[in-house]
Amino acid sequence: MSISNGAVRVLAALVAAVTLTLAGQASAFAASRADAGDISGRSTSWLNEEPEQTGPGRGAVQFSLSPNHHVNCMLYKFPRHPIKSFTFKAQGRFSGKLKMLCGTDSGSGYRHINYKHKAQWIKKMNFHPGQRESNWDQFMFGATQSTLDKPVKVTAKKGSKLAFGGRVIQKKIVRGKVVKQTTWDTCVIVSKNQKTIITSYVGKCK
Numbered sequence: 001m002s003i004s005n006g007a008v009r010v011l012a013a014l015v016a017a018v019t020l021t022l023a024g025q026a027s028a029f030a031a032s033r034a035d036a037g038d039i040s041g042r043s044t045s046w047l048n049e050e051p052e053q054t055g056p057g058r059g060a061v062q063f064s065l066s067p068n069h070h071v072n073c074m075l076y077k078f079p080r081h082p083i084k085s086f087t088f089k090a091q092g093r094f095s096g097k098l099k100m101l102c103g104t105d106s107g108s109g110y111r112h113i114n115y116k117h118k119a120q121w122i123k124k125m126n127f128h129p130g131q132r133e134s135n136w137d138q139f140m141f142g143a144t145q146s147t148l149d150k151p152v153k154v155t156a157k158k159g160s161k162l163a164f165g166g167r168v169i170q171k172k173i174v175r176g177k178v179v180k181q182t183t184w185d186t187c188v189i190v191s192k193n194q195k196t197i198i199t200s201y202v203g204k205c206k
Contacts, residue, residue, distance in 0.1 A: 064134045073102035073110060083110045084141060086197065088148035088190070091162060098148070098190055100197040108191075108198040113140065120202040127170050127182060143168055144200040147186045155205060157189070161198065163205035164188040 065073065065083070072081040081102040088098055103109020105116075113121075118136055125131050125139040147166030155163045165187055172180040187205035189198040 064132075064138055069102075077104075077111070078102055079104050079107070079109070079111075086145050086148050088164070089151060089154075091154055094162070094192055096195065098195055098197050100144075109196070110137070112198075113137075113200055117199065117201040124168075124170070124184060124202055127180075128172065140200060143186050144188050144197070147188045147200075148190075153205075160192045162190050162192060164190065165205045 069081070069083055072078050073083060079102055083100045083102060086098045086100065088095075101109040103111045105111050105114075114137070117140075121136045121140045121143075122133050124143075125133075125136055131139075143166075146168065147164050150166070151164040152167050153165040155165070157163055165185065168184055168186055170182045170184070171178050184202060185204045186200070186202060188200045189205070190196065191198055
């Protein structure tokens with residue numbers, strides 16, 4: 001049985017993506033145990049584990065996407081490839097779920113957020129020193145969901161868009177006590193026509 005050159009290239013890309021994302025997947029930023037940092041929006045809160053010390057290689061892994069998402073979005077750059085779905089607070093008849101697509105660097109979706117706003121998310125994530133920078137997108141996903149679930153303000157924009165403005169309270173908890181706290185704004189812009197997320201960034205909606 002022979003294997004086409006195209007199949008070999010796809011297999012090689014998949015193996016590379018598995019290698020690239022393995023470290024990030026093993027320590028993905030998620031709902032976790034107590035005795036560490038707390039990040040909470042108006043409706044959602046989640047706990048970090050104790051910050052992981054990643055050593056000299058910190059920041060070498062750039063994405064924590066699954067191998068499938070990494071290959072289709074970051075290597076082959078398919079703009080319509082779905083990355084993640086989100087629930088949101090219904091706005092009149094506008095309800096259901098929103099999708100974050102791969103998108104493009106200059107347009108919308110995951111690649112746009114990665115290209116234009118990743119540094120903002122990493123800076124906020126590093127409120128707890130030692131986090132893997134490859135987990136910036138998991139951190140962004142959590143803040144995005146929190147903002148969509150219980151926005152502080154929702155504003156209609158031109159082009160059938162909605163801007164969900166939120167607020168995140170980030171806490172550092174040591175032995176059950178809050179030793180440090182910060183509050184910051186978030187903004188998630190969505191397309192009503194496409195039911196997709198255009199962008200998600202730190203700061204008030206413009």
